[in-house]
Amino acid sequence: xxxxxxxxxxxxxxxxxxxxxxxxxxxxxxxxxxxxxxxxxxxxxxxxxxxxxxxxxxxxxxxxxxxxxxxxxxxxxxxxxxxxxxxxxxxxxxxxxxxxxxxxxxxxxxxxxxxxxxxxxxxxxxxxxxxxxxxxxxxxxxxxxxxxxxxxxxxxxxxxxxxxxxxxxxxxxxxxxxxxxxxxxxxxxxxxxxxxxxxxxxxxxxxxxxxxxxxxxxxxxxxxxxxxxxxxxxxxxxxxxxxxxxxxxxxxxxxxxxxxxxxxxxxxxxxxxxxxxxx
Amino acid sequence: xxxxxxxxxxxxxxxxxxxxxxxxxxxxxxxxxxxxxxxxxxxxxxxxxxxxxxxxxxxxxxxxxxxxxxxxxxxxxxxxxxxxxxxxxxxxxxxxxxxxxxxxxxxxxxxxxxxxxxxxxxxxxxxxxxxxxxxxxxxxxxxxxxxxxxxxxxxxxxxxxxxxxxxxxxxxxxxxxxxxxxxxxxxxxxxxxxxxxxxxxxxxxxxxxxxxxxxxxxxxxxxxxxxxxxxxxxxxxxxxxxxxxxxxxxxxxxxxxxxxxxxxxxxxxxxxxxxxxxx
Numbered sequence: 001x002x003x004x005x006x007x008x009x010x011x012x013x014x015x016x017x018x019x020x021x022x023x024x025x026x027x028x029x030x031x032x033x034x035x036x037x038x039x040x041x042x043x044x045x046x047x048x049x050x051x052x053x054x055x056x057x058x059x060x061x062x063x064x065x066x067x068x069x070x071x072x073x074x075x076x077x078x079x080x081x082x083x084x085x086x087x088x089x090x091x092x093x094x095x096x097x098x099x100x101x102x103x104x105x106x107x108x109x110x111x112x113x114x115x116x117x118x119x120x121x122x123x124x125x126x127x128x129x130x131x132x133x134x135x136x137x138x139x140x141x142x143x144x145x146x147x148x149x150x151x152x153x154x155x156x157x158x159x160x161x162x163x164x165x166x167x168x169x170x171x172x173x174x175x176x177x178x179x180x181x182x183x184x185x186x187x188x189x190x191x192x193x194x195x196x197x198x199x200x201x202x203x204x205x206x207x208x209x210x211x212x213x214x215x216x217x218x219x220x221x222x223x224x225x226x227x228x229x230x231x232x233x234x235x236x237x238x239x240x241x242x243x244x245x246x247x248x249x250x251x252x253x254x255x256x257x258x259x260x261x262x263x264x265x266x267x268x269x270x271x272x273x274x275x276x277x278x279x
Numbered sequence: 280x281x282x283x284x285x286x287x288x289x290x291x292x293x294x295x296x297x298x299x300x301x302x303x304x305x306x307x308x309x310x311x312x313x314x315x316x317x318x319x320x321x322x323x324x325x326x327x328x329x330x331x332x333x334x335x336x337x338x339x340x341x342x343x344x345x346x347x348x349x350x351x352x353x354x355x356x357x358x359x360x361x362x363x364x365x366x367x368x369x370x371x372x373x374x375x376x377x378x379x380x381x382x383x384x385x386x387x388x389x390x391x392x393x394x395x396x397x398x399x400x401x402x403x404x405x406x407x408x409x410x411x412x413x414x415x416x417x418x419x420x421x422x423x424x425x426x427x428x429x430x431x432x433x434x435x436x437x438x439x440x441x442x443x444x445x446x447x448x449x450x451x452x453x454x455x456x457x458x459x460x461x462x463x464x465x466x467x468x469x470x471x472x473x474x475x476x477x478x479x480x481x482x483x484x485x486x487x488x489x490x491x492x493x494x495x496x497x498x499x500x501x502x503x504x505x506x507x508x509x510x511x512x513x514x515x516x517x518x519x520x521x522x523x524x525x526x527x528x529x530x531x532x533x534x535x536x537x538x539x540x541x542x543x544x545x546x547x548x549x550x551x552x553x554x555x556x557x558x
Contacts, residue, residue, distance in 0.1 A: 120490040140488060182477045183489045187496035190469045193528035195551040198461045200524045210462045210558055211399040216495040217466035221555040225548045232536055243533055245479040249472035254522055257511055269504045272474040276500040279489055
């Protein structure tokens, strides 16, 4: 048994998948969700051994608490968890933005040892029904420790990341958010804008003709709106900066195409193609 | 045998896949490519039964000619094909934009019966090596007949589309181009812009963190630059219109996010999410 008693708060796609990935690897596995149906489902499927819609009940005996809700629900839960669990415990979250969460963690009472986390395993689906034990495998799992994070908490977080088959990457929260804006939050916004432009064509055949290119380009537009609104509002500055860079690039492309300077257009496209192929 | 003798001009991903899909379904299958190595490869793999880098040689005896090169190579080839093949023949192309090609087809001598075509089976790879017989299966294959297209040519095009497992959709060339701009050409431009914005972060970790969301959103940015430049320059007006709509949507998103009008932001995102889920 590598891990102590774990309580997971939020049994959606991420929390449910984490529970599945940790089965048999921790001393005990308890789950909390505000939705009783979800708790019942998690118990029925054996995803958790104990479950409750009562935070205190779900937290009883936990040594490691993992918060796996949308970002602003995490922000609201953090002080409540610290209050409900008076014994020393390790705290990890799986939120998609990190700066505001880490700032909130810094204010928690001293019996809590918090560390931020973000597993990058984007799926536009949500909910327990889509949970799978392999969700994190080979994925980057960012850890954003605070100055107050105890060494054993960071070590435990690494053990958890290893246990679920992910690859840990320790990163500053602000740097994480800046990068996440460009590789995830702004691509979500362009996906939304592409759907809007297809709608603006006002031609029902647009949806008939939409092939794999459009499907892939707009996959993120199907993401849950609560999750994405939480992400955008807690990473507003970086998202707006990334968006401004995309808008600048589109303006440059527009000018290159409108001017008919084909050599410059080709050079611009080829440089981006090479960068993309480096992935 | 449903189809007469076919000559395919251009043995890349599309032409090669068409040849594979038509194997055993036409009286004879000949191929042309300007690259001798490609012709040799097609012959060695049995993709065509006759192949040449000489246009006249490849066209000898053809009753149906399919032009499967990038768009501007199609525009250049059309009059050459009409000159090299003095007997009456059916002519189909697979170009990604249709208005300029159909206009060029309209000028061809009367022994040619042309029809435009565009199978929507986007792949960002190119070249004969990636060709596969199943590429067109279940895909929409747009046909853009001209006023001069003979009924038997359109019927033959339908037979070909059926033979390769695609679904024919007869469409006006201008309407095709307007829609293609929004579901394919503008998504290519946003993919390029997303790569540019990731580069602008000037942080090598961007590529490490890029997960499936970024990969899917930018897949089109890996498309061949010659193919895409041909598409953009022959569909400039529609591409610029679609791009303007995307830019307008991004500006609206920026304002909603910057203003902090969360209810309006949520409503905007949710409406696009519903439209996307309709796919």
